[in-house]
Amino acid sequence: MSAGVATEGTDPPPLEVRGLIKRYGELTAVAGVDVTVNRGDVYGYLGPNGAGKTTSLRMMLGLIRPTAGSVRLFGRDPMATVQALRGVAGFVEAPTFYPYLSGRRNLELLAAFDGGEARERIAAALDTVELASRAQDRVGGYSHGMRQRLGIAAALLRDPRLLLLDEPATGLDPAGMRDMRRLIRRLADGGMTVLLSSHLLAEVEELCNRVAIVRTGRIVYEGEIAELKRGAGTVYRLQTTDDERGLAVARAQPGIRDVRGEREAILFTADPEAVAALSQALVEAGALIRAMAPQNVTLEDLFFSLTEDDPAAPRGVAPVPEPEPTA
DSSP: OOOOOOOOOSSOOSEEEEEEEEEETTEEEEEEEEEEEOTTOEEEEEOOTTSSHHHHHHHHTTSSOOSEEEEEETTBOTTTOGGGGTTEEEESSSOOOOTTSBHHHHHHHHHHHHOTTTGGGHHHHHHHTTOGGGTTSBGGGSOHHHHHHHHHHHHHTTOOSEEEEESTTTTOOHHHHHHHHHHHHHHHHTTOEEEEEOSOHHHHHHHOSEEEEEETTEEEEEEEHHHHHHTTOEEEEEEESOHHHHHHHHHHSTTOEEEEEOSSSEEEEEOHHHHHHHHHHHHHHTOOEEEEEEEOOOHHHHHHHHHSOOTTSOSSOOOOOOOOOOO
């Protein structure tokens, strides 16, 4: 994982969200989100399906109006003026194009809407996303990965300082995911701030320096990935002579957290003192230890520990279908 975080100055951050709420009737899709994306961040915005990620991104881009709360893009309100989107680009869900036109022609039409120097950036944008050799081909013949990269090329026409991407690697094969990861890394290394919404946690862990994790419309963690790992404790992998009994013992043992069965083993998080007590409890229960070892905690481990169902979770907050964007 790497990211070049720029030195903070007195200018407003690229993105600042406070108390963001979106309700649809009695259902709440977003329930008080606070997010700050600093200059130079590659920022992961994570959550299970239905957690409100896409709704949040639409409000951040001014596509739908919040029920409450505020969004500031470089200090400007996107609901107050279209000028707030100056220096901001991206796409929510899959980018769409005219399939019967070439990639270049689609970009030319988009550049005409933006005006200014957008048309002069087309060649450079196609080079950046490695589509120059296919620019004259009809988009209808593009692979899914090529269309995703064309979506980023369209965003680059605006010469953005902040790029918001919603699931850019969804549906890609391993080679396409690798190419998308390399592209985002190049953009970030060139000084662009990136907010990346994704469910591909290994990709996020490799690319991002900071994350927000959303559960049922609420932020359950926001900050450095490294800090999240430091505070998580150690993850252990346990195999016993009776894993069903061992799983029950581990779940009942004080100090043993986030217990789950996985691939003929038991995974859990604990401090060393609790592990010693668990070892004794397993022997007394007749589930003898065949193997137990600490392993490197991953962002995926932490994500599940923060987003799994919790009976004590706030009520009255429910995932809802993401509506179509409106201008």
